[in-house]
Amino acid sequence: MAAILEAKAVKFTYPDGTQALKGVTLDIPEGKKIAVLGSNGAGKSTLFLHFNGILRPQEGDIYFAGTKLSYNHNALKKLRQHVGIVFQDPDSMLFSASVLQEISFGPLNLGLDRGQVLSRVQKAMEATGITNLKDKPTHFLSYGQKKRVAIASVLAMEPEVIIFDEPTAYLDPKSIKEIIALLETINQQDKTIVLSTHDVDIAYSWADYTYVLAQGQVIGKGKPEEVFQNASLLETADLTRPWILDVYEGLKKKGWLPVTAPVPKNKAELLELIPCKSN
Amino acid sequence: MFTIDQYAYTNRLRVIHPGEKMAFALITLLIALIAPNLVIPAIIIFLMAGITIGVARIPVRFYLKLFLVPFSFLIAGIAMIALIITTQSLAVTKGITFLGWTIGVTPASIQLAGKIFCKSLGAVSCLYFLSLTTPMTEIISVLRKLHVPALLVDLISLNYRFIFVLLSTVDDIYTAQASRLGYVSLRTSYYSLGHLAVNLFIKTYKRSRELFVALTSRGYNEELKFLEVNYPFSWLFLFLAAGLDLALISLTIISWR
Numbered sequence: 096m097a098a099i100l101e102a103k104a105v106k107f108t109y110p111d112g113t114q115a116l117k118g119v120t121l122d123i124p125e126g127k128k129i130a131v132l133g134s135n136g137a138g139k140s141t142l143f144l145h146f147n148g149i150l151r152p153q154e155g156d157i158y159f160a161g162t163k164l165s166y167n168h169n170a171l172k173k174l175r176q177h178v179g180i181v182f183q184d185p186d187s188m189l190f191s192a193s194v195l196q197e198i199s200f201g202p203l204n205l206g207l208d209r210g211q212v213l214s215r216v217q218k219a220m221e222a223t224g225i226t227n228l229k230d231k232p233t234h235f236l237s238y239g240q241k242k243r244v245a246i247a248s249v250l251a252m253e254p255e256v257i258i259f260d261e262p263t264a265y266l267d268p269k270s271i272k273e274i275i276a277l278l279e280t281i282n283q284q285d286k287t288i289v290l291s292t293h294d295v296d297i298a299y300s301w302a303d304y305t306y307v308l309a310q311g312q313v314i315g316k317g318k319p320e321e322v323f324q325n326a327s328l329l330e331t332a333d334l335t336r337p338w339i340l341d342v343y344e345g346l347k348k349k350g351w352l353p354v355t356a357p358v359p360k361n362k363a364e365l366l367e368l369i370p371c372k373s374n
Numbered sequence: 375m376f377t378i379d380q381y382a383y384t385n386r387l388r389v390i391h392p393g394e395k396m397a398f399a400l401i402t403l404l405i406a407l408i409a410p411n412l413v414i415p416a417i418i419i420f421l422m423a424g425i426t427i428g429v430a431r432i433p434v435r436f437y438l439k440l441f442l443v444p445f446s447f448l449i450a451g452i453a454m455i456a457l458i459i460t461t462q463s464l465a466v467t468k469g470i471t472f473l474g475w476t477i478g479v480t481p482a483s484i485q486l487a488g489k490i491f492c493k494s495l496g497a498v499s500c501l502y503f504l505s506l507t508t509p510m511t512e513i514i515s516v517l518r519k520l521h522v523p524a525l526l527v528d529l530i531s532l533n534y535r536f537i538f539v540l541l542s543t544v545d546d547i548y549t550a551q552a553s554r555l556g557y558v559s560l561r562t563s564y565y566s567l568g569h570l571a572v573n574l575f576i577k578t579y580k581r582s583r584e585l586f587v588a589l590t591s592r593g594y595n596e597e598l599k600f601l602e603v604n605y606p607f608s609w610l611f612l613f614l615a616a617g618l619d620l621a622l623i624s625l626t627i628i629s630w631r
């Protein structure tokens with residue numbers, strides 16, 4: 096699968112001297128679900144800002160669809176049509192007075208006409224379940240609602256790659272489920288999804304491929320089954336093992352499962368593996 | 375501020391075209407300002423209060439409280455106009471004389487003070503009518519349709535949003551300080567308040583930077599574009615408003631002659 100976004104040896108230091116990225120190389124395969132893991136301050140958000148052309152690498156390069164990013168006005172405009180970011184803090188994204196206007200901002204910047212914009216806004220609101228909030232001013236929304244509006248505002252631009260910076264942080268369990276389901280739907284429309292998260296269970300069950308970042312470097316990558324079975328990697332990255340794997344290992348050790356049992360990807364698969372008592 | 379905004383979104387006149395409400399409020403305000411006597415502004419105060427409370431259904435208590443805000447400023451200002459200090463003891467002046475100076479009022483000064491008082495409150499009642507019945511978003515979109523320069527309209531709408539961001543930041547910081555006993559004594563209060571002010575500045579600066587980044591990522595190009603909602607014209611409101619304003623204008627013209 097061709098890479099739609101690539102970072103090659105990207106280094107970035109903030110003006111105050113913090114070295115946030117120390118030579119990051121990774122690629123985002125088209126149409127896949129990618130999880131980027133890493134403890135607080137590992138450099139995830141900084142990396143994401145590079146993928147949208149907001150930060151420019153001091154060394155190294157970013158590639159979109161095989162071409163090196165140039166940072167002139169038109170190239171950036173084009174990049175941002177194809178790559179959308181939902182930021183970590185929805186409050187930093189929302190600026191307009193009503194939900195409808197907020198979501199219409201991006202599509203209007205794409206130069207679409209009124210009818211097209213309206214239908215896209217409607218679609219995005221339906222997908223995120225916020226149609227009933229349409230006329231509400233953004234400052235009366237709850238945190239979870241703001242998060243949904245932020246997601247809808249990027250969805251409405253219909254980019255090919257959508258980057259979610261911690262989409263499930265601070266949400267209640269029901270909303271987390273809905274957001275994950277939404278990510279699944281978006282992915283089925285052939286869109287590439289990149290997300291950062293601290294929730295190893297979500298990353299394990301959801302992702303096709305994972306990257307692990309620590310202190311501005313990629314210290315691990317691979318399919319979630321591989322990454323999460325690598326105990327020393329998890330240790331260095333301050334990550335815990337997903338509970339599904341813990342239970343799976345435990346069952347194997349105590350003889351409930353054969354050593355050859357396939358690694359379960361989610362709860363349903365795990366339950367399927369566990370044999371009935373009469374056997 | 376929050377409450378005003380909330381009423382603007384929930385009042386009974388919400389469905390009326392914002393342009394109609396704006397025109398009505400501004401024309402009436404203009405009449406209040408050019409009226410030569412205090413009767414017309416007084417009528418306007420009652421008219422606007424009646425519509426805001428009776429038709430838009432804003433609670434009386436809240437409305438009166440809101441009026442207290444300009445009231446106290448006004449009283450102070452009016453007193454300075456009504457009072458006259460002079461060395462010439464005129465027959466019409468009523469007041470106390472002390473060492474040849476007289477502090478007091480004349481019928482003319484009272485008349486003037488009363489006129490200014492009524493005109494100011496009349497103007498305030500028009501603005502309150504507008505801000506309690508029309509959400510800021512709609513006022514902004516009317517301004518945009520009137521081809522007010524985009525830069526100005528963008529500034530107004532960002533300001534509007536940032537007022538709430540600021541308020542909630544102040545609220546957050548204050549709560550965080552108070553919960554750790556930041557305001558138990560006068561000394562700690564001064565200290566905490568100072569920190570609040572500094573932090574507010576830094577946080578707001580950071581917020582606006584973040585906002586700019588987020589806007590850029592969504593293709594911001596020196597103009598904030600929004601989808602406007604189309605409201606149907608309400609002929610009934612238009613006729614009533616026009617009728618009232620015409621009556622007020624004829625009153626003004628009559629009293630001029």
Ligand SMILES: Nc1ncnc2c1ncn2[C@@H]1O[C@H](COP(=O)(O)OP(=O)(O)OP(=O)(O)O)[C@@H](O)[C@H]1O
Nearest residue numbers: 109111113115133134135136137138139140141142
């Ligand atoms: N605007 C900034 N100025 C200076 N340093 C910054 C700035 N933003 C981030 N940093 C620093 O860069 C490093 C990486 O930050 P980044 O926000 O990318 O981490 P992250 O992986 O997204 O963390 P989190 O999980 O907490 O969101 C941190 O050490 C942080 O302190």
Ligand SMILES: [Mg+2]
Nearest residue numbers: 139140183260
């Ligand atoms: Mg982050």
